[in-house]
Each structure stands twice: as structure tokens, then as C-alpha cells.
Amino acid sequence: MAAAATMLSIQGDWDQVLREAEGEVWVSCKIPGKPTIRGSLTSKGISSDEVPEVTASEEFVVQEVTKNRIPVSCPGENISCTFLSPYASFSHIHEKNVSYLDISSGGDLGVSSSTDQTFKVWETHNTEVKSVLEGHTRDVFSCKFFPSGQEVLSGGLDSLVKVWSVNDGSCLATMKGHRGSILDIAVVANGQNVISSGQDGTARLWDSAQGACIAVVDDSYSPINAIAVAEVGNAVNLGSPKETPSGAPDSPAALDRFTLASWPFRFCTKLQSSYSPLILPCSGYKDTTSGQHLHRSGPQGHYHYN
Template sequence: MAAPMERMILQSDWQYSLREEKGRAWITYKGTNCPSVHGHLDTQGISREGLPELTGTDGFTVHNISKYTLTAQYSGELGSLTRKFVAPQISFSAIHKQNKSAVCGYVTAGGLGVSCDSGNQLLVWQTSDGEVRRRLEGHKGDVYTCQFFPSGVVILTGGADMQLKIWSAETAKCAATLVGHTAGILETAVIDRGRNIVSCGRDGTAKLWDVGQSSVLTTFKDCGGIVNSCSVEVMDNSIDLGAPDNPPSEREVSTEGKMLLLGCENATLQGYGLRSRQKIFELDCHSAVNVVTFLSDVQAVCGTQDGHVTVVDIRNVRVPLKEWQESRSAILSLLPHKQGFFASTGDGSCFYVDERQETRAELTGADCDPVYKTVCDGSHVYTSCRDGTIRRYSLLHV
């Protein structure tokens, strides 16, 4: 079993508490197979720039602080670790009602976001100020997944009612409903411009759809149980995706050279040739695979219910590039960024892992509430949390 990773935890509202007179924030170091070290950061004064001057206790020191970032170091008998903490630029707490979890979301570079809460409110809002622009009404039950098509004006959703719906973000009208799953739909993937899409769910299948005719082109059935997550990517030419037994339908567009990646409840990561329908690999994982995504045309990453993160090279999945267990709880979302990724967990953590598979920064703000989704518009990262708040962070600070 992969060893737990060492980590540092900082009080979630540090950017406010440390700017108070005689401010204080708690900080903790958790090493590998050793007791945790608990300390404090104390404000000794405020600089001309309005930044707190800090001292630490119990081996903690502060190397740098700005309006939204703090870099702290622990150095002691149990280990040494430096970590950067990033506070949200803005927290949107009024998009969803109080006491309603923000369970999924998506944003575009054009300034729109879409998200759903535990009260089944599916909302389109402005990323600049959080103003709600549209309410999408039509699903019967929980909505588990929502995303924009590449155009930025069409939205795809799916949920417990076993339906996929396609909406206009401009009019809030449902343009099409796709029916074919026999249990709740948990995630979707849009292929290129969106003439075809993929969905997966609790019925143990993944389906490739023709959006124009609202029909199923093929069903991936032998997945071994609930399919929690799916992702599609163009693969490197060195990866053999197999050949289809029959010529594809003319309604199937841009599936050639692509792999379908599935994360399954039966603790497996599975890869299929999207056009060939052939299973390319199946990798046993430590527990239910909650989320999967591609990092490049040869690399992918998955996160499990027991907190394991596995980075693999598709050319040799049997030997992971790196695998570790986070002490933070279940991995709930993964977001590729540059050659690394953001990961969010069930204990309120959201952190960035760089191309060397080293944790570089922690996004703060959520106080032990699960962070269900992490998305990006090219300049900012947004998180959806059980406390109902959507938080926005600048990528410049990470």
C-alpha cells in the first residue's frame, strides 16, 4: 500500500484572522507515520503595505506573505516541509441557498458558470460577480453533473432521473433530452465540438451518444458495476487503440485516435478505444475509483474513495509513475493544469500537484466541508463545496 504523504494544514480563514490586531491562526504538520505537530502563527504588527508581520511557534516559520498567499515552513525533529497556501479572491455564497451543498459546477472563459446544489437548483451565473442569470428547470431529482459545450452557450446536464439534458444558456430552454440509461448519470464528456458525447452512471455502463438525433451509438457494458467517472482524450500514436469490428456510423464524429477512460466502483481504472470499442487495459486500484482524467496524450490520473492518487503512463499502466495515499479523505475531483493537476477531497482540502507529482500549493477557505468539484476558466480556479459556497482563486497565485 502506498504510504501517506506528509502535509501542512493552515486555519481556513487565515487571511482574515492574521490581519486582526494580535491575530492568530493555527497550523499543523502531519508527517509520515509520526505524531502531528500543532503550532500557531501570531501577528506582531502590520506593515505599511497592510500585511501582517508574523512569528510562528513549535518549529513553524513564515517565509512570505501577500494579500492572498502565505508560504510557511515546518522544520523540526519529525521532518521538514514548505507549503504555499492560497486564499480565494472572492467567495460566492449567494448563488446557492444557505444549507444547500454546491455539488457540481463548470465555468467558461466567456464569463459564465453553471452549478447545481443539493436542493436541485441548477443555475447559470456570471463568474465576475456571481449574479444568477438563468434557472434551468426540468430534471426530476438530483443533478450530478453539468458542463458547457465548447461553444460556451450550450449546457449538458445529467442526474438521478436517468436523463441527459441539453440547454441554451441564453434562454434556459431545454433543446433536447437523451434517454437510455437505466440508473442515475454521474458524469459526462464532450467530444470535440459536441456532435458526440459520452455519459456514465450507476447502471454500470458508459454510452456514446449522437446528440443531433438524441440516440445511443454504442454502450460499453462490461465495466463490472457502477461507473463513477469518464474522460476522453486524443492518444499518442504509439498507443494501439485497436480497430473496430464494423465501420462506424456516419453519425460518429472525431472518435478516431481517442481513448475513453472510466473510473469504476469495483476499484478499477479501465481504458477503451473509443472507436474500436475494445478494452485496452484494466488496472486494479485500492478502492472505488471516484474520478479519472487525462494529464496528456500519454498520462492519466485517478483518485479513489480511500484517498489514493495514482498517476499512470498509458503505455505501461502496470507500473504507476507515482502512487500515494492522502490522509485527507476521499479524492472527489481532479482538474488537469499544465503538466500537473488540482485535487479536492472529502475533508475540505484542495491542492495542486505539479509535473513532478509533488504537492506545491493548498487552496484554503473550505473548513472541513467536502470540496466536490474543481474547474478552471483559464485564469481562475473555482471550487464547489458542501457549505454551498463557490470560491474563486487566481492561477497567478498558485
Template sequence: MVKTVTVCHIQPDFAEYLDTGVGEEFYINLDESLNHIKEYRVKCRDDSLFQELSRNLYGTELDGKKFRFCTKESDYADIVSDRWTCIDVNDQSATLYALGDAEGNIRVFNSIPTLQQEILSAHLDEITTLRFFPSGQVVLSGSTDMRLKIWSLVDGTNPRTFEGHKAQITDTCMIGRGRNFVSSSLDGTLKLWETGSGLAVHTFHRKENSSDGVNTMNLISENTKDQDALSHNLEFGTAGKRIIAGHESGVITLHDLFTKKQTLQLPSTFMCSCNTLTRNPSNNDQFYAGYQNGGLAQWDLRKPEQPLDQAYINEGIPINRLYYRSNGLYVSSGVDTALKLDLDEKKGTIHCENPTFLVVNDSQVAQFAAAPRSGGVIAVGNWGLCSSYNC
């Protein structure tokens, strides 16, 4: 049985009403279906209906269902763009945020935040993925222009460009210290690159359909005996590394980076595109997938026949992005909904009964990243959204 998460939207400035008492009431809209919305009016001082649970966290019960709302912990007002499309965070010697936008620009900020590097027109079109190299001094970018580029954050130069994909880049992941990385594309391929030479070491694709576009991927890293002794030409640390790839068909494939074999294929459980994947880095068996029709699935690679658990978030509205953080599943849904669902990984269940909605002011969240030194996240998206939440 597929569970259902009922979606709520709250008046974005409701917390100001509660703090000041200005205004008599605010609204909460309960999305009972795609075509039916039920509106509630909450009086500011009605503690019986609406309660402050903790700093930035509020709770209510509507039609016998419990809901929580999380307001912004911090709002990075100085980080401005019309539409942020991706973010990565490096927290080694100092905290740095790399953000890409829909115009092909990259901006890097510190934690104050102060602009550290601005790379305008880094790509011809939208930046779809950004990854810091472990040093924090170099960043990898990918775009709808089908190119991948390395950028020095010291002087803003572009020492290397990687070409070979025939459709937009959708995702990237670093291998170890970054001497190799993997990219995915809507052309149906995953490419393993060697950073120094700029060469594509190997190209992976789904065995059953080589043109089945890849929307998303995730790296699984396992300890391997004598891992350093295992090597191929132009490969460094690929032993014990696997890639999960989510395809436009909805199929999910598993590829071994060292042996170059596709080792598993999971079925298209919702019969629509798998848009996004995420996993707990400390659990190599389970992961979460989000689909075009609003479906969520929790998978276990040891039981690939069917998901451990399934849920809908307003069935019919696409899941844009998933992100695992502190035993919670952060979800971007449709054009204006972001929420957190609690998880029970031991039982393999997604808790849908008491969701926490992030107050994102009607923005569509493009991507989440871990907020440094806290258990929360940073969300970026359109209308200049760049805010942290700690639920």
C-alpha cells in the same frame, strides 16, 4: 513506499487578524492522524512563525514541516446556494459559469457576476455534472435521477433528454464540437451519445465486471491522420479519442471510442473505490487518481503495472475530487479540506513536502474549475462555497 501529506486546518479568518491586529492569536490544527490533532496558537505579529509570502498566500513551519495557506482571491457572494455540486466554465466570447446544486437547479452567471439564466428543478435530484457546449449557448446536465438533459441558455428550454442509464450519472465529457458526448454511471456503463438524435451509439463497460460502477472519467484526445475521413454512423470525431474510467472496485480501464475496445486495465492499487481522475491535457500518457481511503496515485499508461508515485492525505479519509491546473494537483479531501500539491511530471512525482491549503471555511469542495484568465481555480461546495484561489 507511499508518501504522506500531513493535513492542516487554520482559523478561517486568520488573515483579518493579521491585517487589523484585532485578536491576540489564531489557531492552526495539525492532523497527525484520524484520532489525534495537535493545536498551535499563533500570535498575530509573530513573523518568526507565520509569514505573508505574497498576496493571498501565507507560510509557516510546524514540527519541521512547511505549510502554505491560500485565501480567497474572489468570493462570489452573489452566487448563492446551500450546496453547489458542480461547475463548468466557458470562456469563448464571454465568460460564463454554469453551476448545479443538490436540489436539481441550474444557474448560469457572467463574470460580474450577474445571473444570466435560472433553470429551477432541471432535474428531480442532485446535479452531478455540467458541461458547456463549445458555443457557450447550450449546456449538458446529468443527475442522480439517471437522466441527461440539454438546455438552451437563450430561453431555458430543454430540447432533448437522454435516458438509458440505470443508476446515477457520475460524469460527462464532450467530443469535439459536441455532436457526440460520453456519460458515465454507477450502473457500470459508459455511453456514447449522438446529440441530434438522442440515441446511444454504443455502451462500454469493464470486460471483467460489467456492473462495476464508474465514478469518474477523463477524455484523451490525440491527433489522427485523416481523422475527418474516419467515421461511424452517428459518430463525429471519435477517431483518436480514448476514455479513462475509474471504477468502484478501484480498477481503472481505458476504452477506445472509435474501435469500441477496452485496451487496458490498471490494477486497484489501494483496494478501494477510485473516486476521481484528472490529467494534464497536454500529456496523454500520465494521469492522477484519487481513492476512497485517501490515496493518490500518479499513473503512466506506458507503465500500467503500478503507479509512478503514491501518497496518502490523512489515510482513511476519502478523496472527493482532483483537478489539474498549471502543474498543480488540487485535491478535495473529506468534509473540510482542500489543498494544492506541486507536481514534477518528468520525474513522475507528487511533491508532499510543502502543501498549500485553500482556506474554504470548513466547506467540502465538490468540484474545481479553471478560473478564466488566471492560473488559479474556482472551488464550489456546501455552505454556499463559490470562490476563486490563485496559489
């Protein structure tokens, strides 16, 4: 199970509250294995140059407050954090709560889903809606841009994983196979493959262009809530594939790609709980950075690049 991270946090819309006289927000410091330290920040008003005059309760210290940043520290635990206020507000894109949000690698586009049942791509410089993505029959729980910024990956309550065109909002591929809600998704390398995890306790590797499932991992007994994709080293013992889905490609390249993804899946899901992340060190059959290919040698399933 993943260890809990040390966290310094402020509760509520602190940027607005602390611009009001006597406005107060709660601050907390969470340290793994120790009781959470709680305190408060209080505004005494706004100075002539529009900077909030903020004081902290005895457990915390506030220093060098500016118009858009508040540095807060917890001296007893030697922890500090700087909180930044937003410089833009996109209030008209959705009518209700935003459930998921991602920004393209270039920063010019955003994609978001909402409890108002809409799923949209919009421009970050003027918040103009570029396209409305229609095709999921229920709430969208996760959405992410491909590295190109021209496609979007999504998954939701309808158990479907979809690929969308940013330009016209059309659905380019639909991936079916999960038996429950899609809880997280990830794009592998340049986007040839994608990964999804769900309420059904499975994680799946897909060919994003064909919409075909390449690998299924189903030895988790609880929902897999999160996915992270890491780089693969030059050599790793991968074990052997547990299952090849019916209809999946059976070429050596496809089988190697399946094995490369499935071993880290099984290793990590055995350690995770329903609240811990799943870490997937996989990048596909071909290393897109070096151009090298993966080959198998030896009875134990060792792989190497050349």
C-alpha cells in the same frame, strides 16, 4: 488502479480563521505509501498592512505571507504549496451547499448546482443569474460548459444526461439509457460527442445533437465515478466493439467512432476501482484539430489517420 497523488492541504476556511488572533487551522501532507504528516498553522494577529502573522508547527514552514497568499512547505518531504485566498464571494446564487461548479472557457459565465434543488447559469463579473435550468427531477451531480460557452451539459440522480442553452435555459437534448445516477460527464473535442458514467457501472458515448447513444461499455463491476478525456495519438490498436446499442447509427463513420471510444473504455475500466478515475483517450471519428479522418486496416483492427 490510479496511484494516490502527493498532496499538501489545509483543512477549513483558513482565509477567515487566520485573520483572527490565535486562529488555528490543520495542515497535512499526504505521501503515497507513507503515513500522513499532520500539523497546524496559527495566527498571531494581523500586521499594520493587514497581513496575517502566521506560524507553523514543527513539521511545516510558512514563508512570505501576503494579504491573499500563504506559502507552506514540508521540508522533510521537500514538498511546498501556495494557498490563495478568494478575491470574490458569490453568496446569493444558492441558498444551500454548492454540489458542482464549472466556469466557461472565456471565464465570463459560471454554472452550478446545489442541494437547494436549483441549477443556474450566472455571470462571474457581477454574479447576476442569467438563466435557471429546470428539467432534472432530482439533484444534479455534474455540470460542464461546452467549449463554445453557449451550451451546458449536465447529469444527475435522475439518470438523465441533458444539454441546455445558456441564453434562455431551454433543454436542447435529453439522453436516456443509464440505470442509475450519473456520476460524471465529459465533452469530447468541440462537443459533437459527450461521455457519461454512472452508478450502474456503465460508460456511454452520445451524439449530443441527436441525443442518441453511440456506444455502451458495461464490463465494470462497480460505479464509474470519474471521466477524463485525453488526446489520441496518430496510431492505436483499438480492438473491436463490444456492443452497438439498438438504434445507433450503422454507417462506417459511426462504427469507427464507436470503436475509437469503446476500446479505451474497456481497457481502463478493467483497471479501475470505484474510487479511481477512468481515463478515456478518444476524440471522435474526425480529428477536429488536423481535419484528418480515421481509417481501418488489417485484421487486428489497427487504425490510422490520413
